[in-house]
Amino acid sequence: MTAKELTVEEKLRLICGKDMWHTEDFGGKLPFVSMSDGPVGVRKVVSMREDGWQVAAPSIAYPSIQTLANTWSEDCAREMGESLASDCLDADVDILLAPGMNVKRHPMNGRNFEYFSEDPYLAGTLARSYVASLQEGGVGACIKHFCANNLEYNRLHQSSEVDERSLRELYYKPFEIASQAKPVSLMCSYNRVNGVYASEYKKGFDVLRNEFGFDGAIISDWGAVRDRTAAAKAGLDLEMPFTQATYDRLVEDYKKGLLSDETLDRCAQRVLDLVARCKEMRKDKTPKKTKEERLQAARRIAAEGIVLLKNDGTLPLQRGTSVSVCGCYAVPTEGMVSGGGSARVTWSGKTWNLPELLSERLGTKAKYEAAFMPRDIESFSQDPARAVENAAACEVNVVCVGTGDSIEYESGDRASLELPEVQVRAILETASENPNTVVVLFAGSAVDVSAWEHAVSAIVYAGFPGEQGGAALADILTGVVNPSGKLSETFPMSEEDVPSVNAYRDAQVSLYEEGLNVGYRYFVTHGVPTKYPFGYGLSYSSFVYHNLVVTEEKDGLTISYELENASERCGKEISQIYVRPIAPRVYRPAWELKGYAKTELKANEKKKVSAKLVLSDFAYYSVAENRWKADDGLYEIYVGASSEDIRLTQKVRIKDGKLLAEI
Ligand code: BGC
Numbered sequence: 001m002t003a004k005e006l007t008v009e010e011k012l013r014l015i016c017g018k019d020m021w022h023t024e025d026f027g028g029k030l031p032f033v034s035m036s037d038g039p040v041g042v043r044k045v046v047s048m049r050e051d052g053w054q055v056a057a058p059s060i061a062y063p064s065i066q067t068l069a070n071t072w073s074e075d076c077a078r079e080m081g082e083s084l085a086s087d088c089l090d091a092d093v094d095i096l097l098a099p100g101m102n103v104k105r106h107p108m109n110g111r112n113f114e115y116f117s118e119d120p121y122l123a124g125t126l127a128r129s130y131v132a133s134l135q136e137g138g139v140g141a142c143i144k145h146f147c148a149n150n151l152e153y154n155r156l157h158q159s160s161e162v163d164e165r166s167l168r169e170l171y172y173k174p175f176e177i178a179s180q181a182k183p184v185s186l187m188c189s190y191n192r193v194n195g196v197y198a199s200e201y202k203k204g205f206d207v208l209r210n211e212f213g214f215d216g217a218i219i220s221d222w223g224a225v226r227d228r229t230a231a232a233k234a235g236l237d238l239e240m241p242f243t244q245a246t247y248d249r250l251v252e253d254y255k256k257g258l259l260s261d262e263t264l265d266r267c268a269q270r271v272l273d274l275v276a277r278c279k280e281m282r283k284d285k286t287p288k289k290t291k292e293e294r295l296q297a298a299r300r301i302a303a304e305g306i307v308l309l310k311n312d313g314t315l316p317l318q319r320g321t322s323v324s325v326c327g328c329y330a331v332p333t334e335g336m337v338s339g340g341g342s343a344r345v346t347w348s349g350k351t352w353n354l355p356e357l358l359s360e361r362l363g364t365k366a367k368y369e370a371a372f373m374p375r376d377i378e379s380f381s382q383d384p385a386r387a388v389e390n391a392a393a394c395e396v397n398v399v400c401v402g403t404g405d406s407i408e409y410e411s412g413d414r415a416s417l418e419l420p421e422v423q424v425r426a427i428l429e430t431a432s433e434n435p436n437t438v439v440v441l442f443a444g445s446a447v448d449v450s451a452w453e454h455a456v457s458a459i460v461y462a463g464f465p466g467e468q469g470g471a472a473l474a475d476i477l478t479g480v481v482n483p484s485g486k487l488s489e490t491f492p493m494s495e496e497d498v499p500s501v502n503a504y505r506d507a508q509v510s511l512y513e514e515g516l517n518v519g520y521r522y523f524v525t526h527g528v529p530t531k532y533p534f535g536y537g538l539s540y541s542s543f544v545y546h547n548l549v550v551t552e553e554k555d556g557l558t559i560s561y562e563l564e565n566a567s568e569r570c571g572k573e574i575s576q577i578y579v580r581p582i583a584p585r586v587y588r589p590a591w592e593l594k595g596y597a598k599t600e601l602k603a604n605e606k607k608k609v610s611a612k613l614v615l616s617d618f619a620y621y622s623v624a625e626n627r628w629k630a631d632d633g634l635y636e637i638y639v640g641a642s643s644e645d646i647r648l649t650q651k652v653r654i655k656d657g658k659l660l661a662e663i
Helices: 008-014 065-069 074-091 120-136 164-171 173-181 202-210 228-234 244-255 261-282 291-305 354-362 384-393 421-431 469-477 520-526
Strands: 045-048 054-056 140-146 159-161 185-188 217-219 307-311 323-326 367-369 396-402 437-442 458-461 509-511 530-532 543-553 556-565 571-581 592-601 606-613 620-622 627-629 633-642 645-655 658-660
Touching (some): 008 244, 074 120, 074 291, 120 140, 120 164, 120 173, 140 173, 291 469, 323 384, 354 469, 396 421, 421 437, 556 571
Parallel strands (some): 140 185, 323 367, 323 396, 437 458
Antiparallel strands (some): 307 458, 543 556, 571 592, 645 658
């Protein structure tokens, strides 16, 4: 069907959505699509409570996107996309409003748990796999939120003032990479970008369509449209949800001749195409995975995304060890181990009971005491003394702490990177009675661990691991699974060290004065120490890196090296490839991620890893010339176990625009 076959009134209606979650169908005249959040499970709203709370049908809660990113595994991203597609087919959802992929500029952003990384390459490549598998499974993706929506603080009005180079190299980049998977739609953000509301951000929409090959529909964030006519002219195809006021104004504008038929037809056609594409995508599709297989996938992703931050040998726990567990996060409600807002899923299953899961695996009865609840900040609502007694009476003490949806949620940012005072006290007071204290941290973003890290023997960062997270965690704590996650964002020493420290200075304007100095780009370039760097994570195995060899190919360089598992246990290592320009002509971060691999190695096994680098991996965005440029000169290839643990290096050269292995 083409837009020409519709009346003007129908077209005006069509580009404004039907209701909260559907496109217009004119009482059955047109096919329509239904949309649901996204991104960590399907949040299909089935009714509305009197207080405005949207009641969602239960669905599998997968690990949050940040935990998925800590897997550094495109296989995991694919598995999650594929599983979600099956969930959507079951729930009759055509478009999943996911994934969120904004670059993490500041660890305090309340929605960081919904986003992948501070690095655009890691975010983009994982998002691309997620989108591709979701759509192969028959369900459309809606990549979000475009653009520069990096804080929730005054998100409806705040203007992100960002320079062009940072937009290109950081904030657009994940959208550019994910566009390769041909997502059927993209959602604009609420904020303004350099003064222009994201729903009217023509400059960015043109880049998406003309340069990144994005060919889907551009949809508004829910309620993000201020002026439907201006948004249509800028290239926003579909406003969601239907809003009478903006629709009435659109009709008036059309009558006054402010909206051309050409613009109206273009938007209407894109909505028709979106629906047709989704119907085609869904044709003959049935869920590829059974419910049980999806739960297994959720468990595997959690197991690969949990990060071991510190271990002096207390972990893994040996069978027969007596264990005390404290902290309400060990026996959580859903909200304690999820972020809040539109990404909040009503779990299909129950939450876990870590003391019970540990008891089963260890063959001893773990003691448990809640000690504190999430809303306890300065004083305990429970009895911490019993947790201290238990800790003193057992060989190992496990303290479960974290944030959850009362601290990390959509529409607000965290007030601090530190844990609530009572949680810190519970760690310190139990640890003073038991030197073998293991902290398990449930949080959607980096936490300042400096007040207690020195006092404990192990730290496990569980993220928000979804409904199978308890089982995955128990497997890791007891060594059934060897930890293999690494951080997709830096844990800074403290809040003051974050380069976008001035982001909160002004409610109206967020000045991106740190430019390219986001996350590890800042820390490695300026030699600022971090608590746990980007790309860091321990294993129960240790890995040795050997023999970096760079060979020249017609279209770039092949990088190969060997990984050796120097342990008696099977494990997985995430190796990372960074490019360092030596003496660049323009300012550049010291080194930047351009490749990564997750490799499984049996005990004592050696494996070769290979990757390809092409000229664009060496490029920066030249504002003077309005294009990407890879200048002639010397560069160094870094292969590392984290952004700060570089194991192998090799110099290469660009000469006359060609990559050379010999310098
Ligand atoms: C959020 C989006 C979400 C939409 C629909 C908005 O408030 O920013 O991410 O998809 O609501 O629930």
